Amino acid sequence: MRSLFVLLASLSLLACSSQSLSDYQGTTPQFDVKSFFNGPLQAKGIVLDRSGEVTRRFSVEMLGTWQHNQGKLEEWFVFNDGDKSERTWEIMKLADGRYTGTAGDIVGIAQGESAGFALHWDYQLNLLVDGSTYRVTFDDWLYQIDQKVVINRSYIKKWGFTVGEVILVISKEG
Numbered sequence: 001m002r003s004l005f006v007l008l009a010s011l012s013l014l015a016c017s018s019q020s021l022s023d024y025q026g027t028t029p030q031f032d033v034k035s036f037f038n039g040p041l042q043a044k045g046i047v048l049d050r051s052g053e054v055t056r057r058f059s060v061e062m063l064g065t066w067q068h069n070q071g072k073l074e075e076w077f078v079f080n081d082g083d084k085s086e087r088t089w090e091i092m093k094l095a096d097g098r099y100t101g102t103a104g105d106i107v108g109i110a111q112g113e114s115a116g117f118a119l120h121w122d123y124q125l126n127l128l129v130d131g132s133t134y135r136v137t138f139d140d141w142l143y144q145i146d147q148k149v150v151i152n153r154s155y156i157k158k159w160g161f162t163v164g165e166v167i168l169v170i171s172k173e174g
Contacts, residue, residue, distance in 0.1 A: 019141070027116030031144040034093060036172065037064035037073050045152075045168035052165075056080060062170070069093040107135060117144045127156070134158065148172045 041062040046054045057080040064073045071091040078084050091101045099112035101121070110123030121140035126133050139155040149171055156164035 021113055021115045021118060021120050024116035024118035027118070029117055029144055029146065031114045031117050031119050031142070031150075033091070033099060033112075033114065033119060034066050034069075034071060036144060036147075036150060037062075037071065037091075038066055039064060040173040041170055042173060043152075043168050043170040045166055048165040048167070050161075050163045055164075060168070060170075112140075118142065119144075136163070142170075 041064065043060040043062065045058050045060070047056040047058070049055050059078050061076045062073060064071060066072075069092060071089075071093070073089040073091060075087045075089070076084070077086070087103050087105065089101050089103045091099055093099055097114040099110075099114070099119075099121075101110040101112065101123070103110075105126045107124035107126060110121055112119060112121040114120075119142040121138065121142070123140070124135055124137050127136050137157040139157060140152065141154070142150050142152045144150050149169065152166070152168040152170060154166040154168075155162050156166065
């Protein structure tokens, strides 16, 4: 009986601990995706495994362009082990702070929404690891610190369990 109580108490704590986009409603600066991801950007980041150990470090050069509500974000990654990769996002700004996005390694359509200084993306990605491809889910949170800096924290999930994390600091050039 005591074990059941501990399990239920633990589960209720976990249920209360997850963030919601509404937590950021009314905060400033208001995350303007079109404005921030327009022009050249640079980023530095780390990849952590499920235990929290840093397994990779990387830098990213980015270039964002927009025409009306359609954006393109090109990304060029360089990892500390010498690996390089590229991704090009096609982003559509919808009504009410919502966004959709596609890229070559994204499965289907990414769904995003912003409130206050936060932007939340959900998507599945075909992730290449040591020559094998795994379909994982990204629970992607971006926080605009000011007009020049965004911090991105992504939880990588497989079968609902967090198996890794990416933390990235994105800076506007100029």
